[in-house]
Amino acid sequence: MQNLTQTATKVLPTQTLEGKMFSDNGYTLELATSEATVGNHVPLQFRILDPVGTPLIRYTDTHDKQLHLIVVGLDLTGFQHVHPELNENGNWYVSVDFDHAGDYRVFADFTPDGGDGITLSADVRVAGSYDPRPLPAATAATTVDGYTVSLEGAAHAGQTSKLTLSVSRDGIPVTDLQPYLAAYGHLVALRASDLAYLHVHPDGYPGDGVTPAGPAITFYANMPSAEDYRLFLDFKHGGVVRTAEFTLTADNATTPGAEHSSHAHHGH
Template sequence: MSADPRSPRPAVRRHALAAAVAGLALTLAACGGSSGHDSSMPGMDHGAMPSATSMSPTARGGSAHHDASMPGMEPMAGGDGLSDSQDGYRLTSADSALPAGRKAAYRFTVTGPDAKPVTDFAVDQTERLHFYAIRSDLTGFQHLHPAMATDGTWTADLAALAPGSWRMFATFTPGSGTGKGTAFVLSRTVTVPGQASRTPLPAASSTTTVDGYTVSVKGALMAGMEHPLTVTITKGARPVTDLQPYLGTYAHLTAFHEGDEAFAHLHPTTTVDGDHGGPDLSFHAELPKKGNWRLFLQFRTAGTLHTAAVTLNVG
């Protein structure tokens, strides 16, 4: 009597089972090898930003839970930064207004779920905390690394601010506590008194210039989806290959959304190898909202920090 064709023979069943087990092992091995993370300048208009010739020193400390020497491995900050609190952590400040037209100190504290000031921060791109100031029309960008006092009070020494509404962002990763290893971005608004004139956002473009350098951006971005973004830097039509490390990488890229000032930090993936970076730089880009975003690219050559600004439209 012949075997039922619908029932595989024992040998066939054994081979099929062995193949399935082997396939599962390969899948688990691939999953186990994947990365856990996929991921100041005072210009008062939308034109080319002036350059800074030096970096102010920042107090360092805390435990580094992420290797800043490996671009793209830092934790990606969650949310759009438009709240002053998240998961029990809060950005607090007594400064609701700052003077116009002159340098000003903005003081703030990060408190934890226990309502006490946080003083232990992990290092992210060589700093324990990154601070940004941006006006509501996305002008006046400043990126600072403030100093923290022993009581947890941070002081950001801002360049002169133009009248208007400003948003102050702090990005950080707690080095201990319930938020240990989690990247946060929190913000508060301040008012700078005076007659405020709104500067229209420049049209979307793939190129911009600053200090004689041409910066070109390539990448078709879709809201809420991660896409590769490539930045190419040239000077006099020649590729730039003398970029120096800045914050542990060759360029720092920050984006703000037109209309609500939502924040995004685009993480670099280009490996750092001495003072000869460029001309091409790669980033992980994930912008959460459709519309125009103003990108600020900071890079350093011959000890001078340059800040280029460009508008990108995200579909």
């Protein structure tokens, strides 16, 4: 994650995919438990250990928060973006909803004080009979709570892709989106095959004098391989944060070593 004042550039740095390991660059995500039961407001506790094994207590705020926690089923259902509370001992606390049994992935997206952004992940198994749901087909529009969100732009594997998501309600473009996490929209992209976490960032930010408050929100991302990705757009309107979900298919592009090609830096 970077300050939004630094993210307007469309030349994105080279990075590897993140969010595929519980430990990286000396930091470790340690869940208090890897098992849970179906229910709402289920307590989730964890900590981040630094390179010497001490709970990390100093973080740099990114998009108004010390840490962003993403929870999603391995079948890419049940997406949640929440912000835990940190105590003086380095323990994080939050409540999440596990609305069905199965395995869920937990992503911790944070920046250690004085360091670079890191995304770590771990799995939680929710007891019960599990019936994985198929990935929805790619589509150019989706609805949530009476809002329609349309997606424009193609994704090419290994290349920076411009994705524009436009919000309307009852056929009328929404032009008064409210800032959420220092942006008019927050986008999480996960590769469907392995839930690799892609960093994406918006073009512009509220109050910069040029970025409108809707209906369009533009992002830049890099899809490292030609396959399906699941996109989750958080946007705020009328004081409520809603999440629009899309499946996007990246086509094949001429980029050897696309797994390590440039994709958007921390933009949450």
